[in-house]
Amino acid sequence: MIHxxxxxRLYGDFKxxxxxxxxxxxxxxxxxxxxxxxxxxxxxxxMTGYLEPSAGTIRIGDLEIGPDxxxxxQRIGYxxxxxxxxxxxxxxxxxxxxxxxxxxxxxxxxxxxxRAIRRTAxxxxxxxxxQTLSRGYRQRVGVAQAILHDPDIIIxxxxxxxxxxxxxxxxxxxxxxxxxxxxxxxxxxxxxEVQAVCERVLIMRQGRIAVDARLDELQAGRHxxxxxxxxxxxxxxxxxxxxxxxTRCEAGDGQACFSLEADNALAPEIAAAVIxxxxxxxxxxxxxxxxxxxxAEVNAAPQANPEPQTEAAHG
Numbered sequence: 001m002i003h004x005x006x007x008x009r010l011y012g013d014f015k016x017x018x019x020x021x022x023x024x025x026x027x028x029x030x031x032x033x034x035x036x037x038x039x040x041x042x043x044x045x046x047m048t049g050y051l052e053p054s055a056g057t058i059r060i061g062d063l064e065i066g067p068d069x070x071x072x073x074q075r076i077g078y079x080x081x082x083x084x085x086x087x088x089x090x091x092x093x094x095x096x097x098x099x100x101x102x103x104x105x106x107x108x109x110x111x112x113x114x115r116a117i118r119r120t121a122x123x124x125x126x127x128x129x130x131q132t133l134s135r136g137y138r139q140r141v142g143v144a145q146a147i148l149h150d151p152d153i154i155i156x157x158x159x160x161x162x163x164x165x166x167x168x169x170x171x172x173x174x175x176x177x178x179x180x181x182x183x184x185x186x187x188x189x190x191x192x193e194v195q196a197v198c199e200r201v202l203i204m205r206q207g208r209i210a211v212d213a214r215l216d217e218l219q220a221g222r223h224x225x226x227x228x229x230x231x232x233x234x235x236x237x238x239x240x241x242x243x244x245x246x247t248r249c250e251a252g253d254g255q256a257c258f259s260l261e262a263d264n265a266l267a268p269e270i271a272a273a274v275i276x277x278x279x280x281x282x283x284x285x286x287x288x289x290x291x292x293x294x295x296a297e298v299n300a301a302p303q304a305n306p307e308p309q310t311e312a313a314h315g
Contacts, residue, residue, distance in 0.1 A: 007056035034204030083142030087131030
């Protein structure tokens, strides 16, 4: 559905986005991550037609940003990080105005606004002036305007910004619901939110994509956790020598835990080596890394190779 090819954006001599390419399929929920200045917001602005690329192409289905920008904007719902709202307008008046801008037919407008209000839990604030709302409620108004025209693609920049824990839970549920009929691209600094709702991540670094991978495969990594008898730890080390490299050792409670830098496919070979050495094997399982660890590893690594780390193919 979304095809981005060799996309770049320059501000003078500074490359905010540098030769970026990726494809996102219909129904995917993709997290776009990176430090401030990595290029995330610039990419989202170009994808929504609000910023012209310096080079490269963005295609949405058979349409292309540039010649078909207006038609593409009718298919996209966009929540910018600081959503512009008119503080003196009521919530319902603002959404009716946005429905008109998004090209919602007059005979469908009331129903579209009512549905957006229901989905974002804004009913009790529908007639309140926006200037009287808390930051969290204003954020919900921004999400409501992004979805009221039933877009094929929804791009959300910091959608949980300012929300309390209950509202964040509701937003997760809403994003999952939206993904049943739309492609969702989510940018946030709260990595737990990406971990909770996304199936794939793009990690930006200095204007380029450093990682493009499915979240489950990225978190699995290349480490196995092995638990053996503490008294037999030395025998274990000798047994697995040449099979996997020990990167960490933690001993206690009569057991020794080792972390091996090894692919899951080596698990049978490692188990056989331990048992053949006469050691008692208590556990052998893949280690799961959280997204914070992955993100830190990506940004700590030297950026010598512009090619992204890819764990899976995407169509």
